[in-house]
Amino acid sequence: GAGVSQTPSNKVTEKGKYVELRCDPISGHTALYWYRQSLGQGPEFLIYFQGTGAADDSGLPNDRFFAVRPEGSVSTLKIQRTERGDSAVYLCASSPQTSGNGNEQFFGPGTRLTVL
Amino acid sequence: AQSVTQLGSHVSVSEGALVLLRCNYSSSVPPYLFWYVQYPNQGLQLLLKYTTGATLVKGINGFEAEFKKSETSFHLTKPSAHMSDAAEYFCAVGGTASKLTFGTGTRLQVTL
Numbered sequence: 001g002a003g004v005s006q007t008p009s010n011k012v013t014e015k016g017k018y019v020e021l022r023c024d025p026i027s028g029h030t031a032l033y034w035y036r037q038s039l040g041q042g043p044e045f046l047i048y049f050q051g052t053g054a055a056d057d058s059g060l061p062n063d064r065f066f067a068v069r070p071e072g073s074v075s076t077l078k079i080q081r082t083e084r085g086d087s088a089v090y091l092c093a094s095s096p097q098t099s100g101n102g103n104e105q106f107f108g109p110g111t112r113l114t115v116l
Numbered sequence: 117a118q119s120v121t122q123l124g125s126h127v128s129v130s131e132g133a134l135v136l137l138r139c140n141y142s143s144s145v146p147p148y149l150f151w152y153v154q155y156p157n158q159g160l161q162l163l164l165k166y167t168t169g170a171t172l173v174k175g176i177n178g179f180e181a182e183f184k185k186s187e188t189s190f191h192l193t194k195p196s197a198h199m200s201d202a203a204e205y206f207c208a209v210g211g212t213a214s215k216l217t218f219g220t221g222t223r224l225q226v227t228l
Contacts, residue, residue, distance in 0.1 A: 048215055
């Protein structure tokens with residue numbers, strides 16, 4: 001079956017611009033996660049959705065970052081007033097239910113964001 | 117709070133040699149432990165995981181890992197490396213919260 005998909009695969013933008021990154025989780029997965037992976041680093045948690053609601057947004061670095069999942073499926077990560085430090089690969093993952101029970105998170109290929 | 121330390125950002129082994137990638141974790145609650153592999157331009161793929169029960173966990177592609185609570189370790193091993201094993205490997209810890217905390221990764225190089 002289809003895995004987690006993310007669009008676009010690459011996004012180049014200018015400092016100060018607004019960007020939206022999209023994630024399509026595996027059908028039926030109720031849990032959805034966003035991570036950010038900077039060069040040479042492991043993925044860092046940003047936000048977690050259980051259904052439509054953000055259950056944990058403690059990883060969002062500041063109020064320029066926002067994510068939604070209005071119908072409990074597709075999610076959009078939104079970044080306002082982008083800065084060069086936002087350049088990274090943004091990863092999305094989904095899980096059949098919360099990973100609080102050690103369930104596997106299935107990762108998408110990521111969106112590489114470059115802020116010039 | 118949880119954290120993961122992966123010793124060695126780069127490991128090079130000869131084809132057919134033992135692979136050993138080290139992972140130590142810190143967790144205030146009983147941990148769930150994972151190893152993921154990332155091939156170039158691909159997403160993270162689960163190799164294996166430890167939740168409860170048997171401390172020696174077998175995964176895909178001949179990899180295995182042993183959970184050692186006393187050493188707070190979850191090292192990844194494979195008896196005989198193949199060229200196709202060249203990739204970046206990430207150890208991660210999860211707990212009662214849903215998020216995963218990843219290490220900084222180890223790049224495995226396999227030489228002829």
